[in-house]
Amino acid sequence: MSRTAPDARPYATPVVGRYVHDMDAPAHSMLGLAPLTEALAERGVDLAGLLAGTGISPEAMSDPQARISHRQKIALFGNVLRLTPEPAIGLIAGRRQRLSDFGVFGYAVMSSATLADAIAFGIRHVRLAGPVLEKSFRVEGDTAIFEARDVMALGALLPLATEFWFSSIQVLTEHVLGREFRGRQLLLPYPAPSYAARYEDFLHCPVAFDADVMQWQFDASMLGMPLPNANPITADVCASFCSRMLEELTEEPALVRSIKEACLNSMSDLPRAEQMAERLQLSPRTLHRRLVDAGTSYQAIIDGLRERLAIEFLERTDLSVDEIAERSGFSDVSNFRKAFKKWTGQTPAYYRDSPPGSRTSCRSPPPSRGRSQRPG
Incomplete structure (x- = not known):
């Protein structure tokens, strides 16, 4: 993959993340879930109750090598939704994410030359970060678009999973840029919750509910923006290594x-x-x-x-x-x-x-x- 700063044209065709479709395969990293449990603990939700019925051990929550299945992650989200006294817990927990915990994957994203490079790598290798929603990225005219699809029919869990992902992406993008990030709009395919006004506080853009798609849109001119921690050689090494590993793993x-x-x-x-x-x-x-x-x-x-x-x-x-x-x-x-x-x-x-x-x-x-x- 070239690490040269691209223009918008290569992204007219969506960049789509690869996924493990076996519901019981240990496909998910625990990385990124600790902020969720920490935010709940501060609100009186004990870890034992949160993990009840999931098959996840308490030690695994702070273990970067631990793996869980799609089914276990969905069960965990179910417990979060059932136990949390804070309805906006997904938005709150997502803001606590740290990119530096993601090993070789994190090195590649942080050292990318431009925002476009970081996004393309992140989407192509999203499997290393343990996704629930199927994610893709493309550019239409002057608009860059993150899109997600609910391939697991999450039902009542969809708002929580969506809020946690978008809030996480918001803060991680700001870490990569070294500055505040503002999108154009966020389109979500479910009704506005009672705390809908808080979305803009966390995600820094207008939000439209009951949409036909799930999309986060922003100005495509930002894609060529140089990143403060850019090291194209290191980024290329990490990206090439991860790409070959994923290809061989199949x-x-x-x-x-x-x-x-x-x-x-x-x-x-x-x-x-x-x-x-x-x-x-x-x-x-x-x-x-x-x-x-x-x-x-x-x-x-x-x-x-x-x-x-x-x-x-x-x-x-x-x-x-x-x-x-x-x-x-x-x-x-x-x-x-x-x-x-x-x-x-x-x-x-x-x-x-x-x-x-x-x-x-x-x-x-x-x-x-x-x-x-x-x-x-």
């Missing part, structure tokens, strides 16, 4: 796919195998056995992600080895150097300075699917 077993998607959300704090097993609601023994059946191991998955991301940064950016270590999931740079030497037979500095043809890797080819491999 060909991999569901368990391997779930682990990789969870890790992509927060490379800086990767879980142990036992922790991942708990997040996926498996025993450690079952996790290892199923990975062996898939022809891999938990450690091989983690090492593969770290190695590939480190090589991307070494080959394509001027980031220091310390910075690359952090972005590759290492808290100690000496451990990163040892691991990189084990993977490639070379130190990070030597690898970066070597001609491409002389670079080697000590990693053995992965076994074919179905062959046994000792768990890492």
Whole structure:
């Protein structure tokens, strides 16, 4: 994907996010949900009651690698709607979002050259952030349009899910821009709630209810606006890495796919195998056995992600080895150097300075699917 600032024409055809349609697959990150539980806790709603009947553990709510299914997320929203004393809780909680929690995905969005780049990446890779509504983006004339569709028939939960998403997008866009963001109008396909006047306070644009579509419209001239944290090289590395990972995940077993998607959300704090097993609601023994059946191991998955991301940064950016270590999931740079030497037979500095043809890797080819491999 080009990171050059685009004009409006490439977006005449909508950019559409890709989704997992299995209602019970662990497809959703917990990232972004903590502001919702925190806002409810401040209003006297305890976490145990909020999670009742969802199958989500209290520990998962603050865990960036934890994964839940569409069905679990919808159950959580149902509890929010039932328990909250504040009808505008979705708008309020959305304003508390932090883009910096989103790992490689967050690095790519924040370091994009322009708002158009950030939006295009966010929509194409929205699956990494755990969507409920199906989202797309396009430009018509001088109007840029975010559009969402309720593909899950959320019913009474639609206003809550919509408010939480649009409020989150509003504040995250302001983080990316480093300034206030004002849209032209917001069109929503449901009746105005009793607190409808508060929408404009949170979303900074006129709102029309009972519309035929769900759209957030803004001035397309903003798309070419340079971003304050722009680093096109870093953005390109992160975007390319995420794109390839998502493409490869479609060909991999569901368990391997779930682990990789969870890790992509927060490379800086990767879980142990036992922790991942708990997040996926498996025993450690079952996790290892199923990975062996898939022809891999938990450690091989983690090492593969770290190695590939480190090589991307070494080959394509001027980031220091310390910075690359952090972005590759290492808290100690000496451990990163040892691991990189084990993977490639070379130190990070030597690898970066070597001609491409002389670079080697000590990693053995992965076994074919179905062959046994000792768990890492």
